[in-house]
Amino acid sequence: MAEESLPGVDLEHPSVARVYDWYLGGTANWAIDREFGKKVLATFPAGMYCARANRAFLHRxxxxxxxxxxxxxxxxxxxxxxxxxxxxxxxxxAPDSRVVYIDYEPVAVAHSRILLEQHGDPARHAVIHGDLRDPEGVWDAV
Incomplete structure (x- = not known):
């Protein structure tokens, strides 16, 4: 599935999620995201270190x-x-664990679906397009 064909995916503007991915050394980002990320780092040089510390905390x-x-x-x-x-x-x-990913940004949801199709277990892993500001909508989507 080509990224350009994913509904709601905007590759003309930087995405916070894709910039964060770039800060972590990921590959789900584009030149526009890296350019924006570099501009942010010019103002806030610790940004990349904060992103990596955040990811390490998540793991712990x-x-x-x-x-x-x-x-x-x-x-x-x-x-x-x-x-x-x-x-x-x-x-x-814990190979029996279950995880549901929820995000508002279409590109994050699309990438999550692709990842889970390739490396997930559909009986235990899912992704939902949802908005934290609409908890009832998120709950209904589950």
Missing amino acids: AVRHLVARGVRQFVDIGSGVPTMGNVHQVADEV
Whole structure:
């Protein structure tokens, strides 16, 4: 599936989710995202380090919760899939874990669907297009 053919995907403007992916060293970003990300770093040089620290915290939090018996995760605002997604981290230590990704940005949802088709388990991993500001809508989508 070509990225250009995904409904609602705007490759003419930078995306926060794709810039974050670039900060993490991912590949789900385009030149426009990298250019914007560089401009942000010119003003806020610690941006890339903050993104990477945030991802490391996510990994620690998932492992901690799995060690405490949690087997179901909802990742709201999951962004574009990049290294060490919640389901990948959880599956390393608990192959029976379940994860639902929710994001508002169509490109993040589209990439999540592609990732889960290739590397997920449809019985345990899902993605929903939803908006944190509309909890009833997110709940209805589940």
